[in-house]
Structure formats: C-alpha cells, structure tokens
Amino acid sequence: MSELFIIWSILASQILLSLAMGCALFRMVRGPRAQDRILGLDALYINAMLLLLTFGIRTANTIYFEAALIIALLGFVSSIAFAKFLMRGEVIE
Amino acid sequence: MRYWFPYPLLSLALLVLWLLVNQSFSPGQVILGSILGISFAWVTVNLQPDKAKLKTFNRIFTLAGHVAVDVLRSNIAVMRVILRARTQPANSGFVRIDIGLKDENALAILACILTATPGTAWVEFDRQTGVLLLHVLDLENGDNWAKLIKTRYEAPLKEIFE
Amino acid sequence: MSHLTDLPAWAAIPVCILLLLGSGITLIGSLGLIRLKTFYGRLHAPTLGASAGIILICLASMITFAVLQNRWIVHEILIIVFVVVTTPVTLMLLGQSALYRDRIEENDGVPRKAAGQQTDTTGMDI
Numbered sequence: 001m002s003e004l005f006i007i008w009s010i011l012a013s014q015i016l017l018s019l020a021m022g023c024a025l026f027r028m029v030r031g032p033r034a035q036d037r038i039l040g041l042d043a044l045y046i047n048a049m050l051l052l053l054t055f056g057i058r059t060a061n062t063i064y065f066e067a068a069l070i071i072a073l074l075g076f077v078s079s080i081a082f083a084k085f086l087m088r089g090e091v092i093e
Numbered sequence: 094m095r096y097w098f099p100y101p102l103l104s105l106a107l108l109v110l111w112l113l114v115n116q117s118f119s120p121g122q123v124i125l126g127s128i129l130g131i132s133f134a135w136v137t138v139n140l141q142p143d144k145a146k147l148k149t150f151n152r153i154f155t156l157a158g159h160v161a162v163d164v165l166r167s168n169i170a171v172m173r174v175i176l177r178a179r180t181q182p183a184n185s186g187f188v189r190i191d192i193g194l195k196d197e198n199a200l201a202i203l204a205c206i207l208t209a210t211p212g213t214a215w216v217e218f219d220r221q222t223g224v225l226l227l228h229v230l231d232l233e234n235g236d237n238w239a240k241l242i243k244t245r246y247e248a249p250l251k252e253i254f255e
Numbered sequence: 256m257s258h259l260t261d262l263p264a265w266a267a268i269p270v271c272i273l274l275l276l277g278s279g280i281t282l283i284g285s286l287g288l289i290r291l292k293t294f295y296g297r298l299h300a301p302t303l304g305a306s307a308g309i310i311l312i313c314l315a316s317m318i319t320f321a322v323l324q325n326r327w328i329v330h331e332i333l334i335i336v337f338v339v340v341t342t343p344v345t346l347m348l349l350g351q352s353a354l355y356r357d358r359i360e361e362n363d364g365v366p367r368k369a370a371g372q373q374t375d376t377t378g379m380d381i
Contacts, residue, residue, distance in 0.1 A: 002264040009271035013278035013312075020278070020285035020304065027288040027297070035353040036294055042345055043285055043301040046338065050281060050304070050312050053334075054274065057319045060258040065316075065330065069114075072334050076341040080348060087352035113330045168307045171299060172280065175287040185296050187366050208343035211284075211302040214295070215343075216350040226366060228295045228350065 010058050014051060021047045038082045045075035097131075099138050104130035148253055156249045163245075164210050171211040174231050187216070188227045190239045194247060199254040206246055213238075258323060266322040270315045277311030284308065293364075298350055305342040310335055 024047055028040030049071045056064030098104060104127075111126035112118060147153075174183045194200050204215045207227065217226040229238055262270070284303025291297045313331040320328040357365040 002267040003260040003262070006259055006262060006267045006271055009275055013274040016275075016278035016282045020282040023282075023285035023289050033294065033356075035349055035356070036297065038349060039294075039297055039301065040288060042342075042349075043288055043304065046301060046304050046309070046342070047281060047285060049334070049338075050278070050308060053312050053316050053331075054278070057270070057274070057316050058259075060320070060323055062320070065334075068334055069337070072337045072341070076337070076345060079345040083345065083348035083352050087348070087355050110333065113333050116328075116330060164306055168280070168303060171287070171303060172283050175283055175290055175300070178287070178290040178292075182292065183296060185293070187295075189366075204347060205340070205343045208346050209302060209306060209339060211299050211306065214298045214350055215347050216295075216354055226354075228298065230296060230299045 010054060014054050014058075017047055017051045017054065021051065034086055035083075038079060038086070041082070042075070042079045045071055049075075098134065100134040100142075103137060104134045106130075107133055146254070148255070152249045152253050156246070156253070159245055159249075160206055160210070167210050167212040171230060174212075183230055184232045185228065185230045186232050188229050188232075188238050190225045190227060190242060192218070192223050192225045192247060194223075194251060194255070196254040199250045203246055203250055207242070262319065262322060266318055270318050273311045273315035273318070277308045277315065280304065280311070281308035294353055295350070298346055298353075302342065302346065305338055309338050 021044055024040045024043035026040075028037050028044060031037040031040055049068045052064045052068045052071070056062065056068070107130035108123070108126040111129060112122060115122050115126075192200075192203070194203065200218070204218070207213050207215045212230045214228045215225070216228050218224075219226075227238070227242075232238075259267075281304035284300050287300030287303070288297055291300060313335050317328055317331045354365065358367070
C-alpha cells in the first residue's frame with residue numbers, strides 16, 4: 001500500500017516540477033526584455049535541480065545528488081555573469 | 094599564529110564542506126581537508142575581506158528564529174498574491190528606507206535576508222546617503238515596512254556587528 | 256522501484272507529504288513568473304522555489320536515504336546552504352541591472368536617483 005502511494009506521489013511531484021520548468025521556459029523564450037529571460041533561466045535551473053533530486057529519491061542513486069550540486073554551483077555563476085553583462089556590457093572588468 | 098592561519102573560520106568551513114562532500118571521517122580525508130582549507134584561506138588573503146567582529150552571540154539565534162518565521166509567513170503571503178493575481182493584481186511598489194548600518198558584513202547579511210524573504214527584494218543601496226531602495230510585492234501596510242525592517246532586522250544586526 | 260518497498264510506512268508518508276508540498280510551492284512560484292505583470296514583481300517569484308521548495312525536497316531526500324541506508328545522511332544540507340546563500344545574490348544583481356537599464360532607457364514607473372546625485376555606476380556594487 002505505502003509503496004504504491006510513494007511511487008505515485010513521486011510521479012506527481014515530478015509532473016508538478018516539469019510544469020514549473022515549463023513556466024520558467026515560457027518566461028525565458030517569451031520574456032519581453034533581457035532581464036526577464038535571465039530570471040527565467042535562473043528559475044529553470046533551480047527547478048531542474050529539484051527534479052534531479054526527485055529522480056535521486058526514485059532510483060536511490062546518489063549520482064543525481066552530485067549533478068544537483070554542480071547545477072547549484074555553476075548555475076549561480078552563470079546567472080551572476082549574465083546580470084553583470086546586462087549592467088556593464090562586459091563580464092570581467 | 095595569525096600569519097599561518099589567516100582566516101580560521103573559513104578554513105574550518107572548508108574542512109567541513111570537504112568532509113560532507115566525501116561523506117567520510119577517515120583520518121586521510123581529515124588531513125587532506127585541513128591542508129586544502131588552510132591553503133585556500135591563504136588564497137583569500139589577497140582579496141582582503143573585512144574581518145567581522147561579533148559582539149554578542151545570543152542575538153544571532155533570535156535573529157535566525159525571526160528570519161525563519163518571516164520566510165515561512167511571507168512564503169504563504171506571496172503564494173496568495175500569485176494565486177489571486179488575475180482577479181486582484183498585487184499592489185507592488187518601491188519603498189525607500191534610511192539604513193544606519195555601516196559595517197559591510199552587516200549590510201551583506203541584511204541584503205541576503207531581505208532578498209531571501211519572498212515579497213521583498215533589495216534593489217539598490219546608496220552608500221553615501223544610506224538610503225536603501227526596496228521593492229515590495231504587496232504594499233498593504235506601506236509605512237509599516239520601514240518600521241518592521243528597522244526594528245526586526247537592523248537593530249539586532251547593529252547589536253551583533255557594531 | 257524495488258528499493259522503495261523497503262521504505263516503512265512511517266517514513267514513506269512524511270516523504271510523500273514533503274515532496275508534494277515542495278513541488279507544489281515551486282510550481283506556484285514559477286506560475287508567478289507568468290502571472291505577475293512587471294519585471295520587479297516577477298523578481299519575487301523564484302524565491303519561493305529557492306527557499307521553501309528546496310528545503311522541503313532536500314528534507315524528503317535526506318529522510319529517504321537515511322532510512323534506506325540506515326545512517327545519517329546530511330550532505331543535502333550542502334545544496335540547501337548553497338542555494339539559500341547564492342539565490343539572493345543573483346536576484347540582487349538582476350534587480351540592480353534592471354534598474355540601471357530602465358533608468359538609461361527612461362522608462363516609466365522607475366524611481367529616479369535622488370536629487371543632487373549624478374548617475375554614477377561605480378558605487379553600485381552590492
């Protein structure tokens with residue numbers, strides 16, 4: 001009983017997170033201005049990281065954790081670089 | 094001592110991070126992590142970060158508790174704003190607040206607290222005049238925001254750092 | 256899916272609740288990216304997923320692995336710490352750059368610099 005319950009709830013949360021990724025992707029593709037697109041990208045990688053964590057729970061494999069950690073670190077750096085580029089027109093001063 | 098270990102807290106944090114990533118407390122990992130932590134603290138010397146001088150430790154825990162409660166509460170408030178955005182759009186706007194903090198670390202922590210709380214976003218801070226420009230998603234009680242931030246966050250931070 | 260049957264019911268139910276709650280909050284936050292009208296309003300939306308969503312889902316993952324492997328698993332705390340510390344920095348910089356661009360393009364609804372100051376950007380670091 002409980003295993004059926006947990007399998008379905010993992011599936012449901014994965015669907016919810018995919019919908020959230022779709023919303024962020026919409027803002028990234030559509031977004032009227034450059035800062036909207038960067039905001040969408042930022043939300044997109046956080047949602048992707050959460051999706052990877054749920055995959056980790058589903059398969060009991062810790063390799064997904066490493067991938068999530070790398071996304072958390074590198075996504076931050078890329079968003080910072082984009083924001084810096086918007087402000088000054090160059091990344092490294 | 095100060096020369097060999099320029100930033101002991103940073104070295105300790107790096108050691109803890111290394112042990113957590115490797116998920117082992119074996120002596121080899123502890124030694125390797127200590128070497129890495131101390132050598133990366135040496136790299137940071139060239140960046141010359143400001144040394145934080147903590148005055149009281151008790152207030153840190155009460156401040157952390159307040160932040161946790163506020164993040165929870167404003168999560169619920171922002172969810173409500175988003176869900177009813179179609180019928181009644183949020184009354185959002187900018188708020189200007191005079192901030193008396195001078196210490197760089199205290200300002201950084203205040204910025205992180207305010208931005209991590211959904212519903213308030215730190216937009217700009219003028220170092221000369223000490224005026225902070227804040228964007229608030231739901232301006233229901235406009236003037237209370239300044240008072241809330243000054244009493245709830247700024248006063249404890251001032252006590253901790255200055 | 257064989258390993259999930261090893262999970263006892265007292266651990267499975269909190270894991271389910273945490274997962275559904277966390278992903279639901281993240282979805283609502285991302286929905287805000289579509290629904291809110293202005294850029295500065297949308298700036299608040301990802302913090303929902305980055306604060307509540309990540310803590311709840313990492314807690315679920317911690318409980319699952321701790322029960323399955325019968326020892327304390329705490330390395331998800333690393334993800335929580337990284338995301339909670341880094342997301343505000345990103346959003347702050349994005350807000351600053353958006354304000355800077357809006358001021359240059361002289362859009363409406365953006366606060367001006369206070370009188371008596373020239374728009375220098377050198378002091379605009381965090």
